[in-house]
Amino acid sequence: MASNLGALYQDLIQTFRSQPSDLKKVGVLLAQLKVGLIQAGLLIPQPGVNPQDLVIAREILEIGAFWSIRTKDIPSFDRYFSQLQTFYNDYRGLLPESPREYPIRGLNLIRLLTQNRIADFHTTLESLPLRADNPFIAHPMNLERWLMEGSYSKVWNAREEAPAEEYKFFVDSLMGTIRNEIASCEETAYDSLPLKDAATLLFFKSQPELVAFAQKRGWQVDLTGGIISFAKKGEEKIEIPKEKLIAANLSYARELEQIV
Amino acid sequence: MADVEMKPAEDHKDDGEKVEEAPKKIPPTPAAEIKSNIALIERAVSTLEPRFTHRVLRNLNALRKRLDDAALREAIDGVYPSESSVKKQLLNWLPAASTSDTSMDIDTSATPAAKPPQQDPVPEAEVYIRLLIIHHLLTDKATYAKALELSNETTEKIHAYNRRSLDPISAKVWYAVERAYEFNDKLAEARPFFLAAHRTASLRHDDETQASLINRLLRSYLQYNLYEQADKLVSKTTFPSSAANSQHARYHYYLGRIRAVQLNYSDAHANLQQAIRRAPSATIAPGFYQAVHKLSVVVELLMGDIPDRGLFRYPVLEKALVGYFEIVKAVRTGSLSQFQTTLAKYASQFEADKTYTLIARLRQNVIKTGIRRLSLSYSRISLRDICVKLHLDSEEDAEYIVGKAIRDGVIEGRIVHEKGWMECGGQKSGYGPEVSEVFTRRISYCLELHNQSVKAMRYPLNAHRKELAAAEGAREREKELAKEIQEGGDLDDDDGGLGDGF
Structure with a gap:
C-alpha cells in the first residue's frame, strides 16, 4: 500500500474519532482515499492481495458508511454498503471479523425498514449467519415485528433504545413511516376521532402539527367540535365481468371440440 | 439442515421411473x-436416439448402490480392448486390486461368450463409466478427495469431446460433481x-445440462443463504421446459423457498404445489417429500390458510x-x-x-387469527378484553x-375510540367474480394437462407397418372366426336339436 495512502488513512481515523468529528474533512479524506484504493486495486478486491491491506480498505469503507449516515446521505450509505458486502461475504474466511460489521448490517436493515422494503429486509436478514443474540440485529428485527403486527407504540418507545448512535439518524424517517401507517389504519378503522386522541395516536405533541398532517391526508377537521372525521370510501360495486366470462366459455368450447 | 434431508430424496429421485423397469431385469450382476x-x-x-441413453440413466441410481470395485473393473475390462489407453486411465481410479478371483468368477458366469472387443x-x-466411478468413490469418506479430482477431470473431458449425444450423461x-464438491x-x-458450464450449456441449447x-447453482446459493444472488440467477435464466420432472421438482422447490423469503407467499405456494406434484411419490423419495411439505405448511400458514388435517396423518409425514x-x-x-x-x-x-425465520413471521398471523375469531363471535368487544384474550401487552x-x-x-x-370498543360488521359473502376466476384457473390447468399429455405421446418409427400386418392378421382371423361361427352355428343347431330332444 502506497505511503501517502497510509498517511491519509491515519488522518482519516483521527478526524473520525475526534469529538465532535469534522464531517466535512472526513468527506474530503474519504474521496481521496477511495481514489487511492482504486489505484492500489483494493476497492474491489482482486485475488492475491495482502489481507492486511484488505482490512484497512474495509475499515475505510466502514468509516465511509458511518460518515454517510451522519451526513444523512442515504444513497451514499447504500454504495458503501454494497462495496462492503464483498468484504463481509466473500472474504469472510480470509479476514478477521470487523467489530463494525454488525452495526453496519443492522443499519442497513433499518434503512430497508424505513424505506418500507420489507421483502429486501427479509432477504437480507435471512443471509445473516447469527441473529437474535446480537443487539445490532435484534433491534431492527424487533422493529420489523412490531411494525408488522401493528404495535406502533412499541416502535415509538424503542426509538431511544438504539444500540448505536447512528441508529438514531433513522428514527425520524422511521417515525414518518409509522405515522403514515397509523394514519391509513385510522382512515379505515374509525368514523371519526377526537382531535386530542388523534394526536396521541399519531404521537403528535401539539395540535397545529396534527392539523397540518390531517390536511395533508385530506381529513376533515372540525376544530370547534374537536373532531376529525374521515371521508368514507364508497363501497366498490361488484360487477360481473361479462366479457371475460364469455371469452372463457368460448375457449372451453373450443378446447372441448378438440378433445372430442 | 433442509439440504441434508434433501439428499436421500435426491438419491431416490429417479427411482420412481425405475420401478416399472425393475421386474424385467432382476438378475444381471452390476458388471x-x-x-x-x-x-x-x-x-x-x-x-441418434437419445431415448436409449435416457433408459440407461434411469436405472443409474439403482445401479449405483450395487457397485463395487470388482464390478467396475470387470465392466471396464469387458468393454475396452486390452491395449486401450482409456482403459488404463479408468482403471487407475480404482484401487489396484486383489482382483483375479472375484472378477474371474463373475466373468465366467455373467458373460461366458463375450468376445474381446476390438476397439x-x-x-x-x-463418460458413463467415469460417472459410475465418481458415484462409487463418493460412497466412502476416504475417497472423497479422489472423487473430486476425477470429477474435475471428467468435466474437462466432456468439454473436450463436445458431443451433443453426450448431453444427457x-x-x-454435473450432479455427481456437485456431490463431490459438497462432500x-x-x-x-x-x-x-x-456458472461457466451453465453458460456453455445455454449456448449449445443443452437443456438437460442447463436444468x-x-x-446446482440454486442449491449452492441457498446452502449459503445467498437469497439475493439466487433470485438474480432465477430472473436472469429461463429454466428449460423440456427438463426432466425431477429437475422441475427441485427447481420449483428452490423457487418456492426464495419466494417465501421474499414474502411473496402466493408465488411460493404455487411453486411448492408444483414441486409436490412433480416429485416422485412419497414412499420413494421421503426426504424431498417431507422437505417440500414442511415449507409448504409454513407458507400456507403465512398466507392465512390452515393446512389440511389429513396431511399430518400421512405416514411419511x-x-x-x-x-x-x-x-x-x-x-x-x-x-x-401457545405459539x-x-x-x-x-x-x-x-x-x-x-424455516425458523419464516415461522417467526407467523406471530402476526396468530394475532390476526385471534382477532378474526373474536370478530366472528362478538358483535362488540372492548379493547381491554381483546388485550386480555390475545395476551397483548397494552390496550394501546x-x-x-x-x-x-x-x-x-x-x-x-x-373502532369507537371514545367508548373504547370494537364493533364488528357483517362478513362478506363468499360468492363473486373471484369464484369464477378460480374455476377458470382450474379448468385451464386441466385442459393444459390434457394438451400436454397429447403432445407427450410417442409414435415409434415404422410402427404402423406392424400394425398393418397385425390388422391383416386380424382380418384373417376374423374370417376364420366367421367361418367357425358358421360351422359352430351348425353345432349349435345340433345342440338345439339335442335340447329339443330332452
Missing part, C-alpha cells in the same frame, strides 16, 4: 448391467465452475411434521402464548429445516393492532 447399458449407449449414439467404445461410454455428471466441503468453490446446472402440526394448532386457535412455547420447544428443529397496542387488521381487510369493523 453385466453396465455392459448392457454401454451397448445401449452405443446404440443411442449410432441411431474403444464411444466416448459417451467412457453430462447432466448427470469435500468446497461447494462455494464450485460455483464459478458451474441440472441451474439447480406424520413424524417429520410434528413440530409443524403444533404450530398449526397454535395459529388456528390464535393463541399467542411462543411451541416455537421455543421446536426451535432447533425449525432452525435445522431453515390492541387499538393499533385492531386498526391494522381492519385496514388489511382481515376483519370488517370499526
Whole structure:
C-alpha cells in the first residue's frame, strides 16, 4: 500500500474519532482515499492481495458508511454498503471479523425498514449467519415485528433504545413511516376521532402539527367540535365481468371440440 | 439442515421411473448391467436416439448402490480392448486390486461368450463409466478427495469431446460433481465452475445440462443463504421446459423457498404445489417429500390458510411434521402464548429445516387469527378484553393492532375510540367474480394437462407397418372366426336339436 495512502488513512481515523468529528474533512479524506484504493486495486478486491491491506480498505469503507449516515446521505450509505458486502461475504474466511460489521448490517436493515422494503429486509436478514443474540440485529428485527403486527407504540418507545448512535439518524424517517401507517389504519378503522386522541395516536405533541398532517391526508377537521372525521370510501360495486366470462366459455368450447 | 434431508430424496429421485423397469431385469450382476447399458449407449449414439441413453440413466441410481470395485473393473475390462489407453486411465481410479478371483468368477458366469472387443467404445461410454466411478468413490469418506479430482477431470473431458449425444450423461455428471464438491466441503468453490458450464450449456441449447446446472447453482446459493444472488440467477435464466420432472421438482422447490423469503407467499405456494406434484411419490423419495411439505405448511400458514388435517396423518409425514402440526394448532386457535412455547420447544428443529425465520413471521398471523375469531363471535368487544384474550401487552397496542387488521381487510369493523370498543360488521359473502376466476384457473390447468399429455405421446418409427400386418392378421382371423361361427352355428343347431330332444 502506497505511503501517502497510509498517511491519509491515519488522518482519516483521527478526524473520525475526534469529538465532535469534522464531517466535512472526513468527506474530503474519504474521496481521496477511495481514489487511492482504486489505484492500489483494493476497492474491489482482486485475488492475491495482502489481507492486511484488505482490512484497512474495509475499515475505510466502514468509516465511509458511518460518515454517510451522519451526513444523512442515504444513497451514499447504500454504495458503501454494497462495496462492503464483498468484504463481509466473500472474504469472510480470509479476514478477521470487523467489530463494525454488525452495526453496519443492522443499519442497513433499518434503512430497508424505513424505506418500507420489507421483502429486501427479509432477504437480507435471512443471509445473516447469527441473529437474535446480537443487539445490532435484534433491534431492527424487533422493529420489523412490531411494525408488522401493528404495535406502533412499541416502535415509538424503542426509538431511544438504539444500540448505536447512528441508529438514531433513522428514527425520524422511521417515525414518518409509522405515522403514515397509523394514519391509513385510522382512515379505515374509525368514523371519526377526537382531535386530542388523534394526536396521541399519531404521537403528535401539539395540535397545529396534527392539523397540518390531517390536511395533508385530506381529513376533515372540525376544530370547534374537536373532531376529525374521515371521508368514507364508497363501497366498490361488484360487477360481473361479462366479457371475460364469455371469452372463457368460448375457449372451453373450443378446447372441448378438440378433445372430442 | 433442509439440504441434508434433501439428499436421500435426491438419491431416490429417479427411482420412481425405475420401478416399472425393475421386474424385467432382476438378475444381471452390476458388471453385466453396465455392459448392457454401454451397448445401449452405443446404440443411442449410432441411431441418434437419445431415448436409449435416457433408459440407461434411469436405472443409474439403482445401479449405483450395487457397485463395487470388482464390478467396475470387470465392466471396464469387458468393454475396452486390452491395449486401450482409456482403459488404463479408468482403471487407475480404482484401487489396484486383489482382483483375479472375484472378477474371474463373475466373468465366467455373467458373460461366458463375450468376445474381446476390438476397439474403444464411444466416448459417451467412457463418460458413463467415469460417472459410475465418481458415484462409487463418493460412497466412502476416504475417497472423497479422489472423487473430486476425477470429477474435475471428467468435466474437462466432456468439454473436450463436445458431443451433443453426450448431453444427457453430462447432466448427470454435473450432479455427481456437485456431490463431490459438497462432500469435500468446497461447494462455494464450485460455483464459478458451474456458472461457466451453465453458460456453455445455454449456448449449445443443452437443456438437460442447463436444468441440472441451474439447480446446482440454486442449491449452492441457498446452502449459503445467498437469497439475493439466487433470485438474480432465477430472473436472469429461463429454466428449460423440456427438463426432466425431477429437475422441475427441485427447481420449483428452490423457487418456492426464495419466494417465501421474499414474502411473496402466493408465488411460493404455487411453486411448492408444483414441486409436490412433480416429485416422485412419497414412499420413494421421503426426504424431498417431507422437505417440500414442511415449507409448504409454513407458507400456507403465512398466507392465512390452515393446512389440511389429513396431511399430518400421512405416514411419511406424520413424524417429520410434528413440530409443524403444533404450530398449526397454535395459529388456528390464535393463541399467542401457545405459539411462543411451541416455537421455543421446536426451535432447533425449525432452525435445522431453515424455516425458523419464516415461522417467526407467523406471530402476526396468530394475532390476526385471534382477532378474526373474536370478530366472528362478538358483535362488540372492548379493547381491554381483546388485550386480555390475545395476551397483548397494552390496550394501546390492541387499538393499533385492531386498526391494522381492519385496514388489511382481515376483519370488517370499526373502532369507537371514545367508548373504547370494537364493533364488528357483517362478513362478506363468499360468492363473486373471484369464484369464477378460480374455476377458470382450474379448468385451464386441466385442459393444459390434457394438451400436454397429447403432445407427450410417442409414435415409434415404422410402427404402423406392424400394425398393418397385425390388422391383416386380424382380418384373417376374423374370417376364420366367421367361418367357425358358421360351422359352430351348425353345432349349435345340433345342440338345439339335442335340447329339443330332452
